[in-house]
Amino acid sequence: MSSVLELNDVSIQFGGLRAVGGLTFSIQPGELVGLIGPNGAGKTTVFNLITGVYQPTSGSIKFGGVSVPGHKPHQITKLGIARTFQNIRLFSSLSVFDNVRTAKMMHLRHGIAHSLFRGPAFLDEEAMIENEVFDLLDIFDLGKEASTPCKSLCYGDQRRLEIVRALATKPKLLLLDEPAAGMNPTEKEELMHLIQFIKDKFQISVLLVEHDMKVVMGICQRIAVLEYGVKIAEGTPAEIQNNPKVIAAYLGTEDGKGPLDA
Amino acid sequence: MDQFVQQLLNGLFLGAIYALIALGYTMVYGVLRFINFAHGDVFMLGAFGGLYVHKALAPLLNALPWPLALAVVMLASMAICAALGIAIEYFAYRPLRNRPRLNVLITAIGVSLFIEYTGQLVFGATQQPFPAIIPRQNISGLGGLTVTMTQVIVVVVTTALLIGLRYIVMRTRLGLAMRALSLNPTAAALMGVNTSVVISFTFGLGSALAAAGGILYASLYPSVDPFMGIQPGIKAFVAAVLGGIGNIPGAALGGMIIGVVETLVTGYSQKLGIPSGYKEGVAFIILILILLFKPSGLLGKVEREKV
Amino acid sequence: MQLLLKYRTQAFLLLALLVSFVVSQASDNIDGYVLQIMLVAGINIILAVSLNLVNGHTGQFSLGHAGFMGVGAYMSAAVSVEMGPSILGLLGGPSTLSHGVTFVIALLVGGLCAAVCGWMVGVPSLRLRGDYLAIVTLGFNEIIRVVFQNTSSSGPFGGALGMRGIPDYSTFFWVFGIAAICIYVVASMVNSTYGRGFLAVRDDEVASESMGVNTVRYKVVAFVLGAFFAGLAGGLYAHLFGAIDPKGFGFLKSVDIIIMVILGGMGSTLGVVVAAIGLTTLNEQLRDAEKFRMIVFSILLIVMMIVRPQGLLPVTFEKKRRKSA
Numbered sequence: 001m002s003s004v005l006e007l008n009d010v011s012i013q014f015g016g017l018r019a020v021g022g023l024t025f026s027i028q029p030g031e032l033v034g035l036i037g038p039n040g041a042g043k044t045t046v047f048n049l050i051t052g053v054y055q056p057t058s059g060s061i062k063f064g065g066v067s068v069p070g071h072k073p074h075q076i077t078k079l080g081i082a083r084t085f086q087n088i089r090l091f092s093s094l095s096v097f098d099n100v101r102t103a104k105m106m107h108l109r110h111g112i113a114h115s116l117f118r119g120p121a122f123l124d125e126e127a128m129i130e131n132e133v134f135d136l137l138d139i140f141d142l143g144k145e146a147s148t149p150c151k152s153l154c155y156g157d158q159r160r161l162e163i164v165r166a167l168a169t170k171p172k173l174l175l176l177d178e179p180a181a182g183m184n185p186t187e188k189e190e191l192m193h194l195i196q197f198i199k200d201k202f203q204i205s206v207l208l209v210e211h212d213m214k215v216v217m218g219i220c221q222r223i224a225v226l227e228y229g230v231k232i233a234e235g236t237p238a239e240i241q242n243n244p245k246v247i248a249a250y251l252g253t254e255d256g257k258g259p260l261d262a
Numbered sequence: 263m264d265q266f267v268q269q270l271l272n273g274l275f276l277g278a279i280y281a282l283i284a285l286g287y288t289m290v291y292g293v294l295r296f297i298n299f300a301h302g303d304v305f306m307l308g309a310f311g312g313l314y315v316h317k318a319l320a321p322l323l324n325a326l327p328w329p330l331a332l333a334v335v336m337l338a339s340m341a342i343c344a345a346l347g348i349a350i351e352y353f354a355y356r357p358l359r360n361r362p363r364l365n366v367l368i369t370a371i372g373v374s375l376f377i378e379y380t381g382q383l384v385f386g387a388t389q390q391p392f393p394a395i396i397p398r399q400n401i402s403g404l405g406g407l408t409v410t411m412t413q414v415i416v417v418v419v420t421t422a423l424l425i426g427l428r429y430i431v432m433r434t435r436l437g438l439a440m441r442a443l444s445l446n447p448t449a450a451a452l453m454g455v456n457t458s459v460v461i462s463f464t465f466g467l468g469s470a471l472a473a474a475g476g477i478l479y480a481s482l483y484p485s486v487d488p489f490m491g492i493q494p495g496i497k498a499f500v501a502a503v504l505g506g507i508g509n510i511p512g513a514a515l516g517g518m519i520i521g522v523v524e525t526l527v528t529g530y531s532q533k534l535g536i537p538s539g540y541k542e543g544v545a546f547i548i549l550i551l552i553l554l555f556k557p558s559g560l561l562g563k564v565e566r567e568k569v
Numbered sequence: 570m571q572l573l574l575k576y577r578t579q580a581f582l583l584l585a586l587l588v589s590f591v592v593s594q595a596s597d598n599i600d601g602y603v604l605q606i607m608l609v610a611g612i613n614i615i616l617a618v619s620l621n622l623v624n625g626h627t628g629q630f631s632l633g634h635a636g637f638m639g640v641g642a643y644m645s646a647a648v649s650v651e652m653g654p655s656i657l658g659l660l661g662g663p664s665t666l667s668h669g670v671t672f673v674i675a676l677l678v679g680g681l682c683a684a685v686c687g688w689m690v691g692v693p694s695l696r697l698r699g700d701y702l703a704i705v706t707l708g709f710n711e712i713i714r715v716v717f718q719n720t721s722s723s724g725p726f727g728g729a730l731g732m733r734g735i736p737d738y739s740t741f742f743w744v745f746g747i748a749a750i751c752i753y754v755v756a757s758m759v760n761s762t763y764g765r766g767f768l769a770v771r772d773d774e775v776a777s778e779s780m781g782v783n784t785v786r787y788k789v790v791a792f793v794l795g796a797f798f799a800g801l802a803g804g805l806y807a808h809l810f811g812a813i814d815p816k817g818f819g820f821l822k823s824v825d826i827i828i829m830v831i832l833g834g835m836g837s838t839l840g841v842v843v844a845a846i847g848l849t850t851l852n853e854q855l856r857d858a859e860k861f862r863m864i865v866f867s868i869l870l871i872v873m874m875i876v877r878p879q880g881l882l883p884v885t886f887e888k889k890r891r892k893s894a
């Protein structure tokens with residue numbers, strides 16, 4: 001089976017700084033992969049490369065056989081990659097409903113002209129989108145909050161809404177950037193179930209950047225470890241936990257127990 | 263050839279004044295990241311400050327040798343404008359700290375219009391002559407070139423102020439605090455920098471320089487009116503962007519370049535076949551070109567949005 | 570009845586056009602001074618609502634709306650002055666119809682020229698944000714003014730003196746009909762799934778892109794459409810007063826329009842319409858105190874930003890409930 005996403009020898013340079021160097025890895029359909037590493041290892045940069053926010057200095061990124069670099073971020077979303085952000089980036093002045101509706105825009109058959117004439121085709125499509133958005137909100141228990149301004153949701157719900165919004169683009173691959181950040185243990189537990197649930201329900205691949213080792217080790221099938229922009233290890237959670245290089249990267253020494261011992 | 267050198271020289275004198283105003287834009291941008299639209303109007307107030315101080319103290323000043331009289335007028339006007347600058351920041355901009363930058367810009371436009379039209383009410387709408395504090399005489403013995411005493415003073419004062427500013431920014435505690443604030447406001451505050459004091463100080467300093475610029479400008483083109491700050495203000499702003507906004511040597515360099523370009527365009531407009539009326543648009547064309555092709559300016563750094 | 574409810578937006582537009590037409594027919598009974606203020610208010614509504622699309626909904630701060638208005642005013646006036654007689658001749662001499670046709674052509678030419686300018690400003694401005702964008706649009710505004718100011722005084726645009734003797738075609742029907750269309754276009758566009766893109770771009774460009782929103786396209790559409798309506802407003806203005814000059818389309822005029830948008834609330838079409846009417850009236854009240862006018866307006870601007878940056882009307886959220894299972 002061919003990979004969903006394939007990074008081959010990808011590097012990016014900012015001035016004199018090589019943020020990511022020679023990164024090669026891939027994600028298979030339906031796989032949940034973790035990307036971990038110490039602060040500043042280049043995890044978010046990898047996300048930005050995959051989603052077209054940055055262009056790689058060298059190397060190739062292929063999504064379903066299509067070369068990603070050179071596409072604008074919004075085109076890449078249309079190809080089927082959706083993401084969330086480390087620091088939540090909801091549309092702060094919009095309601096919960098409209099936040100999700102925005103993601104539906106790219107599936108529209110009608111455009112500016114239809115929205116002006118407001119004929120039967122337009123109204124039908126708007127009604128259809130409304131239903132789809134509500135279906136999605138209901139799955140995640142946000143349906144009753146549809147008219148709420150998104151910034152008055154609680155933190156955990158904002159994180160969830162961001163994931164729902166990403167799912168509304170109907171992605172084949174979902175990138176989650178530190179979804180557990182700022183959550184308490186109960187919320188983290190719920191999040192783990194949520195990610196599992198999404199992967200199974202929507203039949204998509206997930207790439208997860210996360211600092212919380214309990215979350216990563218608990219749900220990922222495979223984990224890649226970055227340090228200074230270079231992949232130092234890749235394998236199952238068990239392999240990663242016992243990899244001396246990874247332990248050294250996190251602790252700087254080769255003894256003792258570290259954050260990897262969940 | 264002589265004419266070209268003469269134009270170049272005139273441009274540099276004018277550019278020196280633009281540099282003084284540009285410094286205010288650039289310093290405020292450095293610490294607060296917003297364009298103080300009202301800065302050109304502080305420049306106008308500086309010129310009027312000079313005019314009124316001169317009127318009020320005329321008997322005393324006439325008794326003094328002119329360099330001393332100039333120093334008195336200039337220092338008084340700089341002090342007044344520094345106080346006004348601090349007041350503007352305190353009443354109009356401070357309540358908006360941590361609000362979107364655009365809101366502050368709109369407020370600044372409001373402040374600018376307020377100063378201009380209140381000025382019109384107080385000072386009258388017509389042009390008033392500016393007193394010849396600096397004797398209007400030419401300095402001879404420079405070949406075919408004409409240089410006036412005013413132009414010499416412009417260069418002397420500007421150079422002195424630039425050196426003084428450099429000293430303040432690089433060698434004093436407040437200067438250090440300014441630089442820290444412009445790099446990272448949160449970190450600076452956590453390290454014990456009193457942000458409010460530094461911002462007030464920055465406004466005061468920038469406004470004082472604008473006031474000096476105002477008096478020099480009014481001595482060079484000896485008349486003042488409430489709207490005289492608009493055009494030089496815009497050109498100085500362009501100078502600050504050209505040099506790389508937030509960058510002090512950049513602002514000085516940008517000011518010189520804008521002064522020279524403007525003088526050359528005006529001087530050669532007929533030969534180039536451009537109506538001389540277009541000179542008001544020149545600054546904007548330069549601005550648009552810089553922002554499109556090198557938005558960080560000549561000496562500035564690129565800022566990248568973190569995703 | 571159900572049909573009417575389904576297509577209520579269009580019904581409102583038709584009603585507004587009808588009312589404008591009826592009032593226009595009866596406008597001889599309205600006091601000339603009052604009528605003139607109403608027409609100015611109508612033009613200001615068009616200007617404010619169209620600027621609101623750019624500044625309010627899309628979050629791109631333009632300081633140059635009067636420039637587009639100026640292009641529309643000059644171009645439409647040039648059409649009706651220079652080409653008007655031949656169009657009238659073609660249609661068999663002066664009549665209500667031939668005047669109407671001339672005016673429509675003039676307005677469309679003005680609007681389209683302004684739209685082209687909007688595109689020329691919008692495309693390079695895409696790389697700029699916030700205050701830089703504001704300054705560059707201000708620059709374009711000044712450049713447009715300077716260009717008109719430096720045309721030959723014997724040419725069609727009349728240089729610094731401007732143009733005179735423009736036919737007075739702007740009746741109640743034209744002004745309020747176009748205002749109604751402008752409100753309809755902006756409101757119905759924003760209130761659709763497609764139109765939520767404008768608001769998304771305003772809130773967060775990076776997140777918009779990652780949701781598949783083509784931010785570039787939205788910004789250009791906002792600029793072009795905003796400029797088009799500003800151009801129409803300029804055309805109406807020129808054919809209302811019969812004389813125009815470059816100074817009328819400078820930075821201060823842009824500020825006038827911005828104050829309306831800010832007072833009404835950036836992004837609120839209703840608020841902006843109310844503010845346009847209110848400020849036009851206030852402007853008339855201050856006519857005798859011209860010296861204080863700009864002082865009052867500038868204080869208004871400062872106080873609004875400090876006390877109520879979201880505008881005078883409260884911000885509302887559309888109630889959404891699932892309609893069918």
